[in-house]
Amino acid sequence: MRISEIFHSLQGEGILAGVPSVFVRTSGCNLRCWYCDTPYTSWAPEGVEMSVAAVAEAVLRHRTRHVVVTGGEPLLAPDLPELLARLADAGRHITVETAATVFRPIHCDLASLSPKLSNSAPRHREGGRFLAMHEAARWRPDVIREFLKHHECQIKFVVDAPSDMEEIDGMLAELPPIPADRILLMPQGVTREELASRSVWLATLCLDRGWRFCPRLHIDLYGHTRGT
Numbered sequence: 760m761r762i763s764e765i766f767h768s769l770q771g772e773g774i775l776a777g778v779p780s781v782f783v784r785t786s787g788c789n790l791r792c793w794y795c796d797t798p799y800t801s802w803a804p805e806g807v808e809m810s811v812a813a814v815a816e817a818v819l820r821h822r823t824r825h826v827v828v829t830g831g832e833p834l835l836a837p838d839l840p841e842l843l844a845r846l847a848d849a850g851r852h853i854t855v856e857t858a859a860t861v862f863r864p865i866h867c868d869l870a871s872l873s874p875k876l877s878n879s880a881p882r883h884r885e886g887g888r889f890l891a892m893h894e895a896a897r898w899r900p901d902v903i904r905e906f907l908k909h910h911e912c913q914i915k916f917v918v919d920a921p922s923d924m925e926e927i928d929g930m931l932a933e934l935p936p937i938p939a940d941r942i943l944l945m946p947q948g949v950t951r952e953e954l955a956s957r958s959v960w961l962a963t964l965c966l967d968r969g970w971r972f973c974p975r976l977h978i979d980l981y982g983h984t985r986g987t
């Protein structure tokens with residue numbers, strides 16, 4: 760599998776924020792969000808081919824119980840089920856972070872679903888050459904239903920402006936009911952300043968709906984840097 764990075768850090772987002780975790784970041788994505796914070800896995804994918812055994816060894820070298828498999832889009836990695844099975848056999852708690860455009864049977868303890876809104880569309884980047892592909896792929900309620908059926912889930916929306924709420928309500932209306940504390944709104948941004956500029960009104964919207972506000976702890980702690 761093509762791996763961009765493996766590192767030990769605190770989980771920065773979601774219901775397990777703050778939990779020490781080993782991260783496995785696969786390279787390659789079927790979307791091209793204009794704001795992608797890991798363009799080295801999407802717009803210009805980098806990485807090295809590693810066997811499942813080598814990835815598992817690199818992860819299990821750490822004694823940390825929690826493992827986060829992220830991307831890019833990890834569900835695209837052909838060897839993902841085998842890797843997750845090995846990590847589960849070793850007693851690890853596994854979170855898989857996905858844009859939820861592809862479903863395959865996998866083992867995970869928490870599926871972190873982050874379906875992308877229309878605010879992610881790459882209209883201006885690289886002359887808009889990925890726009891049609893991105894728009895055709897980004898919203899797959901059928902895929903999300905499969906995840907909800909088979910896994911413990913959280914669903915996280917990246918919010919750019921208050922006007923995004925109407926679209927989020929429309930998306931949730933296409934899905935089975937999701938517990939309010941498993942619906943997360945995260946400000947769009949890769950700097951502390953960008954996040955701060957969207958956090959106050961977003962916190963108010965979370966309070967209104969009873970949904971969870973999703974900080975980006977790793978940005979607060981380390982800034983936008985690889986390996987964190």
Ligand code: SF4
Pocket residue numbers: 788789790791792794795796797798800801830831832858875
């Ligand atoms: S789905 Fe994630 S990895 Fe893929 S382009 Fe969007 S933000 Fe980047």
